[in-house]
Structure formats: C-alpha cells, structure tokens
Amino acid sequence: MKNVSFKVHQTQGKARTGVLHTPRGDIRTPAFMPVGTAATVKAMMPESVAATGADILLGNTYHLMLRPTAERIERLGGLHKFMNWDKPILTDSGGFQVMSLTGLRKLTEAGVKFKSHIDGSEHNLTPERSMEIQRMLGSDIVMCFDECTPYPATEEVATDSMRMSMRWAQRSKDAFGDRPDHALFGIQQGSTIPHLRQESADALKDIGFDGYAIGGLAVGEGQEAMFDVLDYAPGMLPEDKPRYLMGVGKPDDIVGAVQRGVDMFDCVLPSRSGRTGQAQTRMGAVNMRNARHMDDPRPLDEECACPTCQNYSRAYLHHVHKANEIIASMLLTWHNLHYYQELMQGLRAAIASGTLDDFVAAFHTRRAIGDIPVYG
C-alpha cells in the first residue's frame, strides 16, 4: 500500500487544485517548491521558508553528492535532519546539472561520467546511482534520471534522447524498488514535438509512476513555445497524478502553466534574484538597486504581509543592497518567496472558487500598471 497519494479537489478548465499527501506532510497544489541546492535555501532559515507557506522544497542531487556527499548525509540521519527541514523534500536526479557540465562529462547509454566543478574529481551518475543517492538523502519525492533534451533539437536528436530517457526511466523504476513512503516521478521528454511527447507519456504510463514531470522546457525556448507544448503535454499525462513542470519559472509562466493543468513548480528565480537586488512583486519585478528608491519611505509592496514589507522601507532595502549587507539578500529572498507562495495560494483559492479567470485577469492588469514611483 502506497502512503503517497494525490487528490484533485476542484478543477476549473484544465486547472486543478488538490493535495499531494506524503508521510512527511501534505503539499497543497498548485505548489511552488523553493530551491535548496546545497542543503539550504540560500539566505533563509528553514523556519522562514516554512513561514512563507512552502509545503516542500527541492534539493539538488548533483551538488549534494559532491559536497557533503550523500553517504555523509545518510550517516548524519538524512537531508531533513541535516538541514533542519521536516516537511517533504523533492530531489532532482542530478542529470540536468551534470549534462550542463560541457566539456567535463561523457554521456553513454550507461549514464554520465563527469568531473566535479569543485575539485575535478571523477564521478559516475547512472539511473541506479541516482536512485541510490536520492535514497541516501532521504528524499520524499525522487526524480527519474533522464537527459534533458537540449533546445532546439532535430527530430532525430529529440527522438533518440527521449527514448534513452525512457529506458533510463525503466531502470530508475527498477532501482527505486518498493518504497511505500516515498514517491518516484517519471519525466516526459520529446522537445516541442507533439508525437514524441505522446510517445514519452505512453512509455512512462506503461512503467507507472507516482507523479509525472514535464521535462525539457524552460531551457531557452521562450514562453510562447513553452505554452504551446503545455497546451497539449499535461493532457497526455494521467489525470489522477500530480504534474510537475521542472525549473519554472517567472510568475507569469506559473500562472499560464497552472491554467494549462500543471500542479507543481520549482525555480531558483525568487531566491537568486533576491540576492541580486531584484524583488518579485504583484507589480512585476522591481530592481532595488535603482537610485529612485534611495529616499522612498514606502515598503516594497504596501499590500504585502511579509516581514520585509511590514518592517522596512524601499530606502532601507536600497541602502543594504548597495552596502553589500547580507540582510539585503535575507530580506529580498524572504519577500520573493512570500510573494511566490501568496501567488500559489491565490491560484489555489481561485480554482477552488471557480474564479480563476478573474484572478488571472487581475494578475495581468496589475503587472501591466507596474510599479508606481513616488513623485516628490
């Protein structure tokens, strides 16, 4: 009996809201997963990540296997204990980061040999090894090891890549074994070619997974091409399982993907952009480095309930960013993650009440107005 289950509570059009249940806690969907690459969501205490409303976060297998190593994390009691986060964790397979090590990796049917970006040491990542690492980490949601097909790709390249990923998906499933408290997600590939997406979806369904990711998007194709794929790809996947769009994205990417039937997201944008002075808000992105904030006593967003907006002026955020103070990263990351979770909560509530169209219209209208400067 599997102790991981997914239930769709309401739908509106293709959009769904529900709950993905795991032994470590429920994940309300549509869900956004903050990225905790190296066993920390950068510049955030885990209590603060939870306070933003996150039900789950993502860890990166590639980074953790190299440092501090999966073996060490297992000896220390697993990733949850190590990083002081007791809610669910999803780990990627390591494949995406390894593939991007151009010149430092060799891809074969067996897997990928690569050199560490930290110390140049040699490593081998295969479906079996990825499953072993993710088990040692104690990941609640394990991702299949796959190749993220580069974009653009010829049909031949996309076909070969996808089919190898499907063989790797079977090997991942076999290696994962019987773990009732943990989920294994397959990953659909097929580039932007509908019949390849269908072939991939069918192959994954034949193997059978607890959830299905849509891979190979958000790799440079642009929002229009991504939405074109999302117009059909989610519908190829089982309705009764969660659908996860990997590495997405900007707020408007997420809204469009939710409208198209996606349930889960992850992206470094809110945390990474926070560290470079960029705030994500309902008004769009606001750059706190800009000198116009220097004397602005207003909060970043007057309607935001996050600690940053409750307690600090734009002038302060500008000052601490210019002074390279760590609190600049702390405050902007907190705000950005809060905004993302508030957006997800808004989407969930709108789907539940059948008002998603109004919600999306208001979302776009507010962004079109943008930030309103203070005139002096």
Place this chain on the structure above:
Amino acid sequence: MKNVSFKVHQTQGKARTGVLHTPRGDIRTPAFMPVGTAATVKAMMPESVAATGADILLGNTYHLMLRPTAERIERLGGLHKFMNWDKPILTDSGGFQVMSLTGLRKLTEAGVKFKSHIDGSEHNLTPERSMEIQRMLGSDIVMCFDECTPYPATEEVATDSMRMSMRWAQRSKDAFGDRPDHALFGIQQGSTIPHLRQESADALKDIGFDGYAIGGLAVGEGQEAMFDVLDYAPGMLPEDKPRYLMGVGKPDDIVGAVQRGVDMFDCVLPSRSGRTGQAQTRMGAVNMRNARHMDDPRPLDEECACPTCQNYSRAYLHHVHKANEIIASMLLTWHNLHYYQELMQGLRAAIASGTLDDFVAAFHTRRAIGDIPVYG
C-alpha cells in the same frame, strides 16, 4: 529633568550590576552591545539580535554619515525606524574610524578632514558635526568626538592628544545641548599613563556626562597592559555613572574588565568571526572550517540554547561554511551573539548573588579544557 538614569543594584569587589534606563528601554549591565555598523548587525534580523538578549546595539557614525547619510536617515524617521530596531542605540562619534584612514585624513584642532573610502568624496568631522550627525540618527547614547590616542605613544604625544580630546569633549557637550531623553558619554584618554588618565577623568567630571567611556584601549597593547590600566582607570570615573570600555572584546577580556568595574562593552568579534567560520563558545573559540567537524553529529555546544545549537550539527555548520552559504554566517553569528549575551547574563547573575569569583573560576576552567573532539 534627565530621563536617562543609571542605578547600580549590586556590587562584588569592583564589579557592578545594575540598569541603565533610557526612554527606549532598560539596559542591564554589565551589557554587551552588538555592532550594527551600516544599519544592520551583519547576517542577523533585528528580531534575532533581540532574541539573543541584547538590550542595545551600536551604530557607526562614520559609515552611516557616508551611506546612506545622516540627513537621509533623519528624513526617513531616524535610525531605529530605518533598521527596525526599537530598543536603545549607542552611536560612536566617527572619530575612531576617521583617524584610521591613514593618508586620507588631516587632523587639526578644529577636527578632521577626510576622504570617503567609498567614493573619495571630502568630508569634515568636528565635535559639533559629530553631535549633529548623532542627533539626526536619533542615537540614544551619543559619544563625544575624540581622538583615540595611538598605542604606543610617548608621554608628550599622549598628553597633547588627551588634552585636545578634553577640549573636544567640552565642545561636544556644548553642541549636544539640552536633550533630556538622550545621553552623552565622555571618553577618558591618557594612554597607559596613570596621571594622564586621572587628568582626563577630572576634566570629564568637570564637564559632566551621563556616562564615561574608557577610550584608547584594545588598540594593540595586549590584554596584560589593558588590565593594568583597568586596575585603576575605572575607579577614577564617577561611581554613579556607567563605564563603557570601547571596542572590547574577547570573552576573557570582558570577564576581566567586569571584575575591574566596567559596565558596558561593544565589539565586532562575535559577528565578524561568525562570518569567517569561528564560533565563540564557553570552550573557547572553535573553528568550524576544520575538517574534524565534517562527520560530527554533535551541536556546536551541547549546553547552548541558541537555535543554531538546538537545530544543527557541527557537520552541517562545516558544510555550509565550506559551501560559502549565507546561512553559515547567519547561524554562527546568531550563536556567537547568543553566547556573548549568555556570558553577560551569567556575569550579572553572579554579581547579584555574590558568586562572581566562582563564576570566573568556572569560566577559565572550562576554557582551559577546550573543545572535546569526538573519537571514533
């Protein structure tokens, strides 16, 4: 009627415990003031600084006058509001940092002309300007503008420097004016020469201040020479006013100074060392960069109640420090500031109960044992 007052509750030998009352809150003494140079205690949320037990923090006039400027902070409602800290703030005069700008500053009887380390712009700092800046910042405890006599100094240099600081102390008092809700502290100079320390103390007492700092120490003379001065200098200052030893120090410096009658301290050590991986503990300093922590499941200090020690292993602290993660600075700074405040609380309680000698003996014994490695 002055709304700032100091009351000594108990003494043991020369050591005192009491309360410095200000309209923004009481400061329990002996007190340690974390340093918030640029309107932030680095890597800490102000709520976290308060949670460590800090009653007051220190802001740096030099840094704030250059960026974001005192004028801007005043327009924005003062430093407390700007940095979201509603307890008392002490500001230094800017003198110490300006004097250390070797080659970029010119000292005369009027004051100091200098160039900004940020953009090379020219500035002028005088007793009058320092008082103006500290008023604009909204500082609760204002420090006189003085020259921190370099160490070592000939008697002639030390005499001239001290006497100019005393003339500046009078100018500071005159410029400070009548501000019943704010305190002005004088600063004793005189290097390591007893009769100069006496002359300085007498000059300051003639002018009359709300508190008295012992300046010109912790500038390279070493603990032994510092304690030699502290054997007599505090006793030259009024018993009914707080005594503040500027820029001190290491935990054992503080303990020795409290035994010699000092009430207030500030130092960047707990925050700065936290950012370089050094933990301050009752066992002494522990370097988290050391590879011996790599597999250590123990907390930094098993007897410490801070969030870092409650929730994280040494292995985690080592990992995030090696990975240059911001949380490494956050967690170690929090621990270090917690340790310092716990030390101050221990000193206050020991003086109150007449057990200071036992407390100090236990303090030194535990440090002599040092950290106990796990053998495997």
